[in-house]
Structures are given as structure tokens and as C-alpha cells.
Amino acid sequence: MTxxxxxxxxxxxxxxxxxxxxxxxxxxxKKTPTTKEIMxxxxxxxxxxxxxxxxxxxxxxxxxxxxxxELKTYSEALSKNVAKKGDKESWxxxxxxxxxIVTEIADGADKKDNAAVQAGVKKFGATCKGCHDAHK
Ligand code: HEC
Numbered sequence: 001m002t003x004x005x006x007x008x009x010x011x012x013x014x015x016x017x018x019x020x021x022x023x024x025x026x027x028x029x030k031k032t033p034t035t036k037e038i039m040x041x042x043x044x045x046x047x048x049x050x051x052x053x054x055x056x057x058x059x060x061x062x063x064x065x066x067x068x069x070e071l072k073t074y075s076e077a078l079s080k081n082v083a084k085k086g087d088k089e090s091w092x093x094x095x096x097x098x099x100x101i102v103t104e105i106a107d108g109a110d111k112k113d114n115a116a117v118q119a120g121v122k123k124f125g126a127t128c129k130g131c132h133d134a135h136k
Pocket of ligand 1: 035036039040043044083084094095098124125126127128129131132135136
């Protein structure tokens with residue numbers, strides 16, 4: 001290879017790597033839901049936690065496992081988000097608690113263990129106020 005060709009090859013690899021990393025960053029930004037979006041999806045009467053709870057009670061494990069997986073995706077996103085209010089340490093503590101409870105619900109669904117799912121659902125309902133007081 002002449003040095004010019006080597007340089008061209010090198011530049012095009014760099015360009016490709018740069019394009020790819022920019023693309024990956026954009027893609028990730030689009031896919032990470034905001035805290036507000038997560039709060040519309042996860043809690044509440046028609047939220048994912050309630051859906052998982054009902055599916056588990058009905059023994060509809062395919063549905064409960066699917067919802068459990070989705071819950072985990074949301075809890076990972078929540079941990080990556082930055083709180084608009086409150087300090088970072090407190091946010092980490094609350095999002096860690098959120099993620100532990102969601103994991104308990106999802107694992108309960110994976111094991112087809114309704115009691116474990118409902119125990120997680122009950123704990124989840126007690127997390128709202130602490131986090132909202134500090135961060136909402
Ligand atoms: C880990 C922290 C955390 C936990 C736990 C949490 N929330 Fe939130 N929630 C927030 C934050 C932060 C906001 C404000 C989001 C914003 O407006 O950007 C919010 C906003 C909301 C909103 C308003 C959404 C909107 O449309 O503006 C609702 C409703 C809500 N939460 C319900 C709940 C309920 C119910 C629970 C418990 C079952 C809960 N949240 C648990 C952090 C949390």
C-alpha cells in the first residue's frame with residue numbers, strides 16, 4: 001500500500017467510526033424515556049405495575065413476564081436519567097430502590113410466583129412519596 005492509500009483507508013475508518021458513534025448516541029437519546037414518560041407508563045391504575053399484578057393474579061404468566069421485562073427496561077432508564085430537582089446521591093438511592101422492587105416483581109413473574117409479585121407491587125406503592133418529596 002502506498003502511504004496515500006494507507007492514509008485514505010485510515011481516514012475512512014475514522015470517518016466510519018465517528019459516524020457510527022454519533023448515530024449510536026442519537027439512537028440512545030431517542031430510546032431513553034424521560035422520567036415524566038416513565039411516570040406515565042409505570043405507576044397508576046392502568047400502569048405497567050398494575051398490569052403485571054393483574055396478569056399474575058390471573059395466572060397469565062406470558063403477559064406478566066412480558067410486562068416485567070418492560071418494567072426492568074423502564075427502571076434502567078430511570079436510573080440513567082438525571083433528576084431536575086434534589087441531589088444526585090438521593091436520586092441514586094431512590095432509583096436503586098425502584099429498580100430493586102421492579103426486579104422483585106419481574107423475577108416473581110419469571111418464577112410464576114404470584115405472592116412474590118404482589119409483595120413487590122405492595123412495596124412499590126410505598127415508594128412514591130419519598131421520591132416525589134425529594135425530586136418532583
Ligand atoms: C425514583 C423516584 C420516583 C418514584 C419511586 C416515583 N416517582 Fe413519580 N415522579 C418522579 C419524578 C422525578 C417526577 C417528575 C417528573 C417530571 O415532571 O419531569 C414524577 C412524576 C410523577 C407523576 C406526574 C407525571 C406527569 O404526567 O407529569 C405521576 C402521576 C407520578 N410521578 C406517579 C408516581 C406514583 C404513583 C409512584 C409510586 C407508585 C411514583 N410516581 C414513584 C419520581 C419518582
